Amino acid sequence: MMKFLKLKPTVGLLSIPYSLIFIFFFFIPLTLTFIISFWDYNEYSIIPDFIFENYAYIFKDCLNFEEGICVTFKTYLSTFIFCFITWFFTLIIGFFVAYFLAFYVNSITWQIVLFLLCTIPFWTSNVIRMISWIPLLGRNGLVNDFLLSTGLADAPQEWLLYSGFSIVLAFVHLYTLFMIVPIFNSMMRIDKSIIEAAYDNGANGLQILWNVIIPLCKPGIVIGSIFVITVVMGDFITIGIMGGQQIPSIGKIIYVEMSYLQLPAAAANAVILLALTLLIIWIMTKMIDIRKEL
Amino acid sequence: MKKSLTRRNMLKTSTAAIGAVAGAGLLKGFPAIHAADAPVIRYLGTAVNMGDAVQKKLFDDTGIKVKFIVKTTDEVVKTIFTQPNSFDIVDSEYFSMPKLVPSGNLLGMDTKRIKEWDNVTTAFTKGEVAGKKIGDQGTAPKKVMYLKGAKSKEFASEPTQYVTLIPTVYNADTLGIRPDLIKRPISSWAELLNPEFKGKASILNIPSIGIMDAAMVVEAMGEYKYPDKGNMTKKEIDLTMKIFTEAKKAGQFRAFWSDFNESVNLMASGEVVIQSMWSPAITAVRTKGIPCVYQPLKEGYRAWAAGFGLPSTTKGRQADICYEFINWYLSGWVGAYLNRQGYYSAVIPTAKKYMEAYEWDYWMMGKPATADIMSPEGKKLASKGEVRDGGSYEARMGGVACWNATMDENKYMVRKWNEMIAS
Numbered sequence: 001m002m003k004f005l006k007l008k009p010t011v012g013l014l015s016i017p018y019s020l021i022f023i024f025f026f027f028i029p030l031t032l033t034f035i036i037s038f039w040d041y042n043e044y045s046i047i048p049d050f051i052f053e054n055y056a057y058i059f060k061d062c063l064n065f066e067e068g069i070c071v072t073f074k075t076y077l078s079t080f081i082f083c084f085i086t087w088f089f090t091l092i093i094g095f096f097v098a099y100f101l102a103f104y105v106n107s108i109t110w111q112i113v114l115f116l117l118c119t120i121p122f123w124t125s126n127v128i129r130m131i132s133w134i135p136l137l138g139r140n141g142l143v144n145d146f147l148l149s150t151g152l153a154d155a156p157q158e159w160l161l162y163s164g165f166s167i168v169l170a171f172v173h174l175y176t177l178f179m180i181v182p183i184f185n186s187m188m189r190i191d192k193s194i195i196e197a198a199y200d201n202g203a204n205g206l207q208i209l210w211n212v213i214i215p216l217c218k219p220g221i222v223i224g225s226i227f228v229i230t231v232v233m234g235d236f237i238t239i240g241i242m243g244g245q246q247i248p249s250i251g252k253i254i255y256v257e258m259s260y261l262q263l264p265a266a267a268a269n270a271v272i273l274l275a276l277t278l279l280i281i282w283i284m285t286k287m288i289d290i291r292k293e294l
Numbered sequence: 295m296k297k298s299l300t301r302r303n304m305l306k307t308s309t310a311a312i313g314a315v316a317g318a319g320l321l322k323g324f325p326a327i328h329a330a331d332a333p334v335i336r337y338l339g340t341a342v343n344m345g346d347a348v349q350k351k352l353f354d355d356t357g358i359k360v361k362f363i364v365k366t367t368d369e370v371v372k373t374i375f376t377q378p379n380s381f382d383i384v385d386s387e388y389f390s391m392p393k394l395v396p397s398g399n400l401l402g403m404d405t406k407r408i409k410e411w412d413n414v415t416t417a418f419t420k421g422e423v424a425g426k427k428i429g430d431q432g433t434a435p436k437k438v439m440y441l442k443g444a445k446s447k448e449f450a451s452e453p454t455q456y457v458t459l460i461p462t463v464y465n466a467d468t469l470g471i472r473p474d475l476i477k478r479p480i481s482s483w484a485e486l487l488n489p490e491f492k493g494k495a496s497i498l499n500i501p502s503i504g505i506m507d508a509a510m511v512v513e514a515m516g517e518y519k520y521p522d523k524g525n526m527t528k529k530e531i532d533l534t535m536k537i538f539t540e541a542k543k544a545g546q547f548r549a550f551w552s553d554f555n556e557s558v559n560l561m562a563s564g565e566v567v568i569q570s571m572w573s574p575a576i577t578a579v580r581t582k583g584i585p586c587v588y589q590p591l592k593e594g595y596r597a598w599a600a601g602f603g604l605p606s607t608t609k610g611r612q613a614d615i616c617y618e619f620i621n622w623y624l625s626g627w628v629g630a631y632l633n634r635q636g637y638y639s640a641v642i643p644t645a646k647k648y649m650e651a652y653e654w655d656y657w658m659m660g661k662p663a664t665a666d667i668m669s670p671e672g673k674k675l676a677s678k679g680e681v682r683d684g685g686s687y688e689a690r691m692g693g694v695a696c697w698n699a700t701m702d703e704n705k706y707m708v709r710k711w712n713e714m715i716a717s
Contacts, residue, residue: 246549256711259372260368260708
């Protein structure tokens, strides 16, 4: 607080526009969501109240494991699993793509060109992109044609599409870029002489990677991970379309509730989702202090 | 220095003046119908039935322009609740009425101002087709048609002067199939869960419509006979969802769909060979040259119906323009346009005047086409000699078993539906 007061008044002034945007378009809506999650509702209106029913409803039957785990837990579990697998693959692929771009591509022009290539998945609309997977992965798609014609499979492989596999594939395909950018950014700031020093002291390539580059890339890795995890946690379009609408997601539940004007129920779900996502991010920032590293 | 200050002041005052004028203009022009300019109607709806051709014809005939606010069925309902002044006219479905009418956000429509009211099909006004009663399970239009008064929030059981929506379009929905991949006749809703089509079936993931298709299937399988499919008890919802959850776990469904285009792609790519489907989706698959049939089934059809409503704040000139638009809509040209897409117009005699005899025979009478049948966009839908799936208007609408519905246990139903998706 003292530090803040010591700042020059102009700094305070400069922060006003962003603070206003933050307050009006983030803080107020979020507060309203939180408040409404305690309201009551009927078919056509929401009623100011202070009840815990919306939350109780979400976790109804969740402590009774006789009939298997409840929908809410099942849905979160499935979302967490997608989150973890997507995070793992985007991290591995993203790290090495960034590594290649940062250390093996020397001209800035080529770096830009290759970066643009990475953005190709974003050039078409979400729905078109999803539908385009059908001719590739579908029952009569290219992959199945190949498998059948080469005798690698006797029957079309159905798990290629509308499955957990296709969801992870679409996520990785899309969000690897979110890992590449911050990791690349971290790598570009590594002083080349540090690597040279490690090399001169007899470290081999693997040791340099593990003991020098990865520790110095940690902020980039954490930022990329936050991007990927928050996006996957809230996603319902990709899971919906690639999963053939048969695989649950929290986002989808919120969306359906909103369509049926069950706004307080949707708000309660949103608050829980937000709390869990923040918890994950909090744990990650505990592991590494981004502010210090930046 | 002083000079520049005055100049700045000048600028300030003039900007303020412009602002004031603009503001006044806004106030006057709100809601979007200008006294001097061509009248504009803000049209809230899914707009699936309002192609460019309709807008152009409307402007040529009446000088009215339409500004679309395009949303999905569920979002239309949400908009009526949350922004009742953001539109001048709404195109909504009857099954939303039990939710919408108690809110008082819609105006009772005065049937005396509708020229063709007496010619509105009896499927709406009496629940009859050709003098015979049709299925009325679910939110049948006649149940939610009449209001006790212009500002009433209650439905009247007997015909009155005021109605909830002026009917425009409706249809009888059934399952779509790929005859080339199934290679045998299909005649019952029960086939949707037939293990023969394991991994090749689909149902739509819109709970209020999907549950009705599910109920048709459960009844056709002989598992249960509902007193009213359109208003299930909690037990009945549990039963229906249990059967579908088991089928889902056994891998019966390739996918669920929630978007029109998804259903077209599932069918066209052959991922799915039998699924719930909408009439224009069948047309879209067929215009790709892929065989697809809107299969009539012995248990009957699931029907839906839509119409125009006005926000309760409508009055004066704004109301005049909206009624003029509705009267134009029912005067025949649009009716023919709708009929040619495989829907039905609410006022049949006027639509007939705008259709060629061979078109009428194919679409409405169920006779073999005597010439190639074209869509309104000029694409070929059927060749000479073909007969419409399901046949004539009387056979199709007469075979309606139930209507899209809002149930008393809607909240419970949506939750159970989500559970099935999550299972």
